[in-house]
Amino acid sequence: MTEREWRPPAAYVHGLDGPTVVVPGRVAAWLERHANLRQVRTAQRGADPEVDAVLVALAVAAAAWRQQAVPGSDHGTDQRNRPELGASCELSTTEAADRIGITDRGVRAAIAAGRLPAHRDGDRWRIDREDLEHYRAGRAA
Incomplete structure (x- = not known):
């Protein structure tokens, strides 16, 4: 599957x-x-x-x-x-967008809507790889 x-x-x-x-x-x-x-x-x-x-x-x-x-x-x-x-790796919005095949803007919109967990590191969003995988699976469903 x-x-x-x-x-x-x-x-x-x-x-x-x-x-x-x-x-x-x-x-x-x-x-x-x-x-x-x-x-x-x-x-x-x-x-x-x-x-x-x-x-x-x-x-x-x-x-x-x-x-x-x-x-x-x-x-x-x-x-x-x-x-x-590693399992706890954090990605930028650009890296996350590349991995799931959407735009950086789409990733930031998902974060703003609360659909993709992320946290601020200075002026940048950081996304846990595992959270991104779960978000991708949710989008596919």
Whole structure:
């Protein structure tokens, strides 16, 4: 599945013995970042072994998605051509625009509208690479 494809919720539910939800790595990374899953995993550790295992599995999937470096993959960004970029790399609006195929002005408009998280560094906007990937996936849907 590419980032441009949309799947209905039923596509993620599987299982004959009871419903099981398959969570893509990109979604696990989003949940970990925006739903504070690290804090939940730490606070609830030991309360329920199955919950512990699922929260760890989500963390592993999120980490794997962040490290993915396969060109054309729907799991993260190709980092082979940019080895200096890490998981917490911040991009300028121009770099972000180049990566997602829109104009610099379009990136700034998304920031102003609150659709793309960013912060000011002096007189420039800085965008986290992971936030940009989530924004790109949201645009595709």
